Amino acid sequence: MRTTALYLSVGTALSLACIDGVAAQGQGLNGQVDRTRDGVVSFTYAARPDACGDGVGTIRINSFTLIQNIGTTMDACTDGPVRVVVTKVGGEIVSLRTVVGPLRDPVEGPDLGRVSGQAAATYLLHLAGTLEGRPGREAILPAVLADSAETTTALLDLAQDRDLSRQVRTTAASWAGRNVDRSPQGGRDVTPVMVRLARDENESTWMRTHAMSVLGRMGHGTGVTELLSLQHSEDLWLAGAALKALANTDDPRGRAALRQVAANRTLNEATRVEAIKGLGRRYTTGGDIRFLREVYSGFETRTAREAIVNMHGQVGGSDNISWLLERARDDGEIPRVRSRAVRAAARAGARSADLGALYDRVDNRQARETVVSELLRIGDTAAIDRLIDIASHEQDQRVRRSLISRMGRSDHPRLRAYLKQVVEEK
Numbered sequence: 124m125r126t127t128a129l130y131l132s133v134g135t136a137l138s139l140a141c142i143d144g145v146a147a148q149g150q151g152l153n154g155q156v157d158r159t160r161d162g163v164v165s166f167t168y169a170a171r172p173d174a175c176g177d178g179v180g181t182i183r184i185n186s187f188t189l190i191q192n193i194g195t196t197m198d199a200c201t202d203g204p205v206r207v208v209v210t211k212v213g214g215e216i217v218s219l220r221t222v223v224g225p226l227r228d229p230v231e232g233p234d235l236g237r238v239s240g241q242a243a244a245t246y247l248l249h250l251a252g253t254l255e256g257r258p259g260r261e262a263i264l265p266a267v268l269a270d271s272a273e274t275t276t277a278l279l280d281l282a283q284d285r286d287l288s289r290q291v292r293t294t295a296a297s298w299a300g301r302n303v304d305r306s307p308q309g310g311r312d313v314t315p316v317m318v319r320l321a322r323d324e325n326e327s328t329w330m331r332t333h334a335m336s337v338l339g340r341m342g343h344g345t346g347v348t349e350l351l352s353l354q355h356s357e358d359l360w361l362a363g364a365a366l367k368a369l370a371n372t373d374d375p376r377g378r379a380a381l382r383q384v385a386a387n388r389t390l391n392e393a394t395r396v397e398a399i400k401g402l403g404r405r406y407t408t409g410g411d412i413r414f415l416r417e418v419y420s421g422f423e424t425r426t427a428r429e430a431i432v433n434m435h436g437q438v439g440g441s442d443n444i445s446w447l448l449e450r451a452r453d454d455g456e457i458p459r460v461r462s463r464a465v466r467a468a469a470r471a472g473a474r475s476a477d478l479g480a481l482y483d484r485v486d487n488r489q490a491r492e493t494v495v496s497e498l499l500r501i502g503d504t505a506a507i508d509r510l511i512d513i514a515s516h517e518q519d520q521r522v523r524r525s526l527i528s529r530m531g532r533s534d535h536p537r538l539r540a541y542l543k544q545v546v547e548e549k
Contacts (some may be wrong), residue, residue, distance in 0.1 A: 152246045155235050160214045166235040167204040167226070168243040169270035175200035176223030184268070185304070201225055207243070207265045216254055219247075219261040223268060240269035248277040251291055252284065260290040267298045275302045279316045282334075285326075293333045296320075297340075304342035313341065318349050321361065331361075335368040339377070347374045354380060363397060370401025378402070378411060386418050395422075396430050403434030412438060416446060428460045436467025444473045452484045462490045469497035479509030488522070495526055502535060511541050 156164050176182040182189045183200045203224040210218045247266035251259050263281075267274050281287060281295035299313050320326055320334035335353065338346030350372075353365035366384060369377035384390060384398035402411040415431045422428050432450060435443040450456055450464035469478055475498060482494045495513070498506040510530060517523040527545065530538045 152235065152238055152242060153249070155233075156209055156211075156216075157214075159209075159211055159233055161212060163208050163210050163230060163232040164235065165206060165208045165230045165232065166238050166243065167206045168238050168240045170203065170205045170223050170268055171240075171270045171272075174205075174223050174268050175202050177201065178203065178206075178222050178224035178227045180222065182221070182223045182264075182268070184301075187301070189264070204237070205243070205265055205268045206230075207247070216250065216258050218258055219250075219265065221261075221265040221268065240272045244269040244272035244274050245277075248274065248281070251295065252277075252281055252287065256288060257290070259288060260294050263291070263294050263298060267302070275299055275312055278302070279313065282330075283316065283320065289327075289329060292330060296330075296333055296337050300337035300341045300346075303345055314338070314346055314349060317346065318353070321353060321364075324358075332364050332367075335364055336371065339368040339372040344372075344374045344376070347372060347376055351376060351380055354384075363394065366394070366397055366401060370398075370404050371406075373406040378406070378408065382411070382414050385415070386421075388421065392424055392427060396427050399427065399430040399434065403430070403437055407434070407438055412443065425457050425459055428457060429463050432460060432464050432467050436470040439471040444468050444471045444477075447471060448473065448477060448481065451481050451490060454486070458487045458489060461485060461487055462493045465490055465493040465497060469501070475501050475503055475505035475509065479505065479513075482509070482513055491522070492525075495529065499529065499533060502533075507535060507537050510538065514541070514545075 152166065171184075173185045174182065177199065178201070180190065181200075201224040203226065206222050206226055208220040208222075208230055209216055210220070244266040247262045247269075250262040251266070253259070254262065263278070266272070267278075278295045278299040282292050282299060284292065296317070300317070303313055317334040317338050321331050321338070323331065335350060338350050340346075347369070350365045350369050354362050354369060356362045356365070366381070369380055381398045381401045385395050385402065387395065399415065402415065412435065415434065419428070419431055422431070432447065435447050447464045447468035451461050451468065453461065456464070465478065465481060478494055478497055478501075482491055485491055485494070495510065498510050510526075514523060514526050514530065517526065527542065531542055533539070
């Protein structure tokens with residue numbers, strides 16, 4: 124088990140007298156937990172004002188909900204203390220369980236009672252920096268739940284400690300970023316650390332990527348300005364990773380940057396396609412859709428066009444379905460893009476009748492097969508009618524045999540009846 128200077132780092136913003144007092148409380152808590160060699164030991168402390176829970180396994184912090192026990196649901200989110208239950212085996216801490224809200228059931232084993240929030244946070248973040256594996260990560264959540272506890276400094280120390288596990292470092296960085304919502308000063312502390320981690324070429328790729336993700340999620344758009352700067356870096360990897368982080372923020376500046384990259388024909392296609400995909404993620408706006416339609420003809424490659432087609436399929440809506448059907452009918456379109464447009468239109472909610480009408484409008488076998496696949500998948504009355512009609516009138520015997528073979532794998536009674544009739548007529 125490694126040692127670290129993190130034990131006292133949480134108290135750096137306090138007066139020397141407070142540091143001594145909090146450290147003494149934390150050391151006292153550490154000693155009391157150490158006295159239990161096997162079994163569980165618990166303690167409680169006041170929860171931060173924006174935290175509540177069900178006292179079992181579900182915790183809500185502001186708008187963020189954490190469900191620790193699969194299968195549980197939160198009937199009511201109730202104010203209450205934080206309870207930490209530490210499990211030890213052979214003198215080693217193997218797990219920490221945290222609940223917030225009403226203390227429902229007594230815990231077997233020593234109950235250390237109520238401690239101060241700062242003392243609990245100091246002790247728990249010390250554990251995060253010294254315990255190996257999952258227990259180290261589990262110590263972070265109860266620390267940030269403590270009322271009136273300053274945790275940002277220690278969390279940043281954990282995030283920058285390369286001797287720690289990936290889980291501990293990324294979890295610490297994420298919670299440090301969330302602390303910005305509680306204090307503007309937190310942004311001034313967190314932002315430079317995340318930028319430094321992102322720029323550090325000697326740092327692990329996963330940590331650099333996560334640091335940029337934290338910048339994108341920080342409240343009040345605090346980190347977006349830095350991401351915009353990183354996105355213009357001469358380091359192509361750094362610029363690309365910053366672009367991906369911007370795609371995961373709802374900040375208008377991020378959307379504008381993605382559009383600029385997508386429209387910039389001097390950039391390589393891979394970068395532009397990444398920007399298109401970014402515009403198609405969870406924060407897509409109507410303006411993003413209209414923009415991509417306007418610049419669509421300027422993309423000549425299949426990869427770029429398919430990315431835009433896929434985006435329309437994900438968003439859905441009548442206008443997007445109409446646009447996708449136009450792409451599928453366009454004889455001048457790239458054949459594979461036409462097929463992808465059929466699939467995207469179906470995913471967006473196109474009617475079976477509209478999809479079925481495409482069959483006679485496309486002379487591309489791949490697109491026709493996609494129409495058949497989607498009609499088979501939908502399987503409503505209109506789709507089945509059209510499939511039977513296609514099979515009955517298709518002149519290309521090779522295509523007809525393929526269609527009948529695929530229909531034979533369906534359990535739909537009307538298709539099975541049709542196939543039985545086909546066999547009897549032979």
